[in-house]
Amino acid sequence: MDTARTMTARALARAMLAGPRHENGLAARMATCLGTRPPWLAVLAQAMARVPGEIWRRLEVATLAERVEAHEAFAQAWRSEARPVARHWLLRSPDELLPAPPGLERPHWPTVGALARGLGMTPAGLWRLTLPADWQRRRPLAQQHYRPCVIPKRSAGWRLLEVPEPHLRAIQRRLLGQLLNGLPPHEAAFGYAPGRSVVQHAARHTGQGRVLRFDLSDFFSTVRAARIHALFKTLGYCTAVARALTALCTTSTPEAWLRTEPRLSWLQRQRLRDAHLPQGAPTSPAVANLCAFGLDARLTGLAEAFGARYSRYADDLVISGPASLPVRQIAAWVAAIAEDEGFAVNPRKTRSLGAAQRQSVCGIVVNDRPNLARDEFDRLKATLHRCVVDGPAAQNRDAHADWRAHLQGRVAWAAQLNPAKAEKLRALFDRIDWSR
Numbered sequence: 170m171d172t173a174r175t176m177t178a179r180a181l182a183r184a185m186l187a188g189p190r191h192e193n194g195l196a197a198r199m200a201t202c203l204g205t206r207p208p209w210l211a212v213l214a215q216a217m218a219r220v221p222g223e224i225w226r227r228l229e230v231a232t233l234a235e236r237v238e239a240h241e242a243f244a245q246a247w248r249s250e251a252r253p254v255a256r257h258w259l260l261r262s263p264d265e266l267l268p269a270p271p272g273l274e275r276p277h278w279p280t281v282g283a284l285a286r287g288l289g290m291t292p293a294g295l296w297r298l299t300l301p302a303d304w305q306r307r308r309p310l311a312q313q314h315y316r317p318c319v320i321p322k323r324s325a326g327w328r329l330l331e332v333p334e335p336h337l338r339a340i341q342r343r344l345l346g347q348l349l350n351g352l353p354p355h356e357a358a359f360g361y362a363p364g365r366s367v368v369q370h371a372a373r374h375t376g377q378g379r380v381l382r383f384d385l386s387d388f389f390s391t392v393r394a395a396r397i398h399a400l401f402k403t404l405g406y407c408t409a410v411a412r413a414l415t416a417l418c419t420t421s422t423p424e425a426w427l428r429t430e431p432r433l434s435w436l437q438r439q440r441l442r443d444a445h446l447p448q449g450a451p452t453s454p455a456v457a458n459l460c461a462f463g464l465d466a467r468l469t470g471l472a473e474a475f476g477a478r479y480s481r482y483a484d485d486l487v488i489s490g491p492a493s494l495p496v497r498q499i500a501a502w503v504a505a506i507a508e509d510e511g512f513a514v515n516p517r518k519t520r521s522l523g524a525a526q527r528q529s530v531c532g533i534v535v536n537d538r539p540n541l542a543r544d545e546f547d548r549l550k551a552t553l554h555r556c557v558v559d560g561p562a563a564q565n566r567d568a569h570a571d572w573r574a575h576l577q578g579r580v581a582w583a584a585q586l587n588p589a590k591a592e593k594l595r596a597l598f599d600r601i602d603w604s605r
Contacts, residue, residue, distance in 0.1 A: 174238065174247055180255030181243075182233035185217060187259040190225055204256040209242040216240055226267050227402060239418035267405035276347050277359035281409050289344050298337060299416035302394065304442035306421035315420050315447055319432050327432040329390075331420055332448035335531045336605070341452045344417060352404075355465035360483035361454030370482040371533035377478075378492030380528040380535065383503050384518035387440055388484035391455055391512050392460050395603055400459055418452045419444040437482040454483070464510040471502050486514075487530050496521045533586060541586045546594075549579055553597035560605030573603060 184202040185195050196214035200206035217236070220228075228236075235242050245255055259385035266279050278284040285295040289485050298314065301540055305313070315331040322328050333341060354362050359370035367454075374380055385391070394415050401411035422441035425432070433441070446453040468488070477490025488499060504514045522528040524536065534540045553576065565572040580598050584591035 174436070175234065176248075177253055178234040178237040178243065179230055180258055180554060181213075181237050181253075182230045183261075184259040185214075186228070186233065187261045190218060190222070190293065191221075198259055200346050201255050202255055202259055207246065207251070207253070209246050212242040212435055213237065213240055216242070226405070239473075245256050257483045258515075269405045270403065273404070274351055276404075278410050280407075281413050284410050284413055287347065288340050290340065298340065299413045302416070302419065302421040306423045306442070308423070310423055310425055315449070317422065317426055317430075318449075319430065321578050326434065327437075328448070329422070329433060329437070329441065330449040331422065332449040332510065333447070333451075337417075338451060340417060341450055343433065344414070345452050345455060349452060349455040349459070352455070352459055354455075355469070357464045357465045357469050357480045358461065358602075359480055360485075361458055367482055367531050368533065368539055370480050370485075370487070371530040371535050371547060373478055373480045373538045374487055374489035374528070374530055375538050377489035377528070377535075378486065378524050379494045380489045380522040380530065381494065381496060381499060381503075382518070382520040382522070382530070383486040383500070383507075384487075384515045385484035385507065386513045386515040387437060388512070389446040389448040389457055390440040392446040392457050393511065396460050396511060397446070397456060400456070402538060415444075415497070416445065417449050418450070418456050420447045420450075422443070457483075461510070461512070464507060464512060465516060467506045467510070468503065470497070471506065475499060482531055485531055492523060539586050541583050541590070546583065546587075546590060550597065552576070553580075553594060553601070557597060557600045561601055561603060562605065576601075 180202050183198075184198040188194050188198055192213050193210075194212050195217055197207070197464075198212065199210050203210075217233075243253075266277060269275050276287050278287055281295065282292055285292045288295070290298075314333065314334050314337045318330040318332060319327050320330060332338075339492040350363065358369065385567050397418055398411050400414045401410070401414045406414065421444050424442070427438050427441065446457055461481070466483075468479045468486065472488045472490070474492060475488075475494055477488050477494060479486070479488045481487070486503065488494075488503070500519055504516070507514045527534060527542070528536050529542065532542070532545075534542050552564055556576070560574075561572055569575040576598060580591060580594045583594055
């Protein structure tokens with residue numbers, strides 16, 4: 170590696186990144202950097218000005234310098250007797266941000282200090298919360314920023330909730346309100362998206378000849394720090410700010426805790442060792458949706474290619490369409506696209522449901538219209554009836570802390586899906602004597 174050549178290329182890259190991407194401006198800033206204006210500068214500036222804007226916005230000094238070194242005009246100049254020499258270093262103003270994607274707004278955080286002020290923190294406080302993940306996970310458990318909690322999954326296995334400590338959770342909520350809530354997910358994403366609901370997700374698949382359901386394994390822990398860093402870079406933030414934002418949204422599960430927890434599978438442990446989105450942090454759902462934008466876009470295109478429709482609610486993927494859908498072919502495509510996007514489909518939870526079967530999406534029956542499953546309605550009706558006859562306390566077999574609110578929520582859920590049938594449930598609920 171020729172260090173002098175690389176340093177000169179980086180000086181030219183910094184000069185180009187210090188201002189607008191116009192051919193004359195690029196050439197002028199490079200000439201200022203070298204203290205001279207040789208003819209080959211115009212050729213190099215012309216080539217760099219032709220780099221597409223979307224690529225240019227993501228270029229770092231190092232990656233742009235690689236393009237400079239690889240360009241024939243620079244290579245010939247370096248081989249000549251009059252090698253270019255950097256005499257002035259032009260730097261981008263720290264108060265400047267790269268432009269955000271069209272139509273998106275984001276807070277003005279050009280530096281890590283500005284980020285700390287924007288989130289109501291001191292620079293030292295931000296530093297403590299954004300230590301490198303590999304360092305943080307090896308610190309004593311008492312110095313960790315998350316509390317792990319293992320809970321059983323509905324089907325089989327165990328799920329790890331990583332709940333941020335109050336001081337970090339408060340910062341994450343500010344980040345959610347100031348930045349993440351203003352970034353819309355793909356139109357096919359219905360989970361954790363303001364103004365969208367699981368009922369709307371299910372309604373997209375009513376009256377279809379075939380409903381295909383897929384499940385993503387360990388949805389949050391498969392979203393890696395590198396992808397989240399790329400997301401913040403796409404928003405125009407510099408590397409240092411993007412790195413700090415990524416650290417605020419991710420964690421690496423402590424090694425000492427993983428070694429003593431027998432309930433998680435080997436694959437889960439491997440995923441948790443790397444920096445990932447913690448399930449339990451207020452920022453994780455919004456970040457996961459944004460990182461799944463490519464997945465949603467590609468699966469939407471796949472469904473449309475087969476005359477079908479697609480939507481996603483968190484880790485629940487659904488494609489529906491005519492009964493003639495080629496199930497195995499679509500399933501193979503979904504698995505391949507998910508893997509290419511950094512996710513993994515759980516093949517044991519893939520389902521193909523014809524019109525003659527009970528087609529359900531996230532527990533909602535969608536054969537004709539979004540509806541409550543008949544057996545679920547009957548169980549709730551029976552529970553309410555027994556509450557009327559024997560008193561509510563005797564029916565709280567799962568020891569819900571607020572049994573009245575729990576039942577009221579289940580009745581309200583039924584009313585969203587079938588208001589007419591829910592009237593019977595509401596009438597029973599109103600007859601319950603809560604003093605018994």
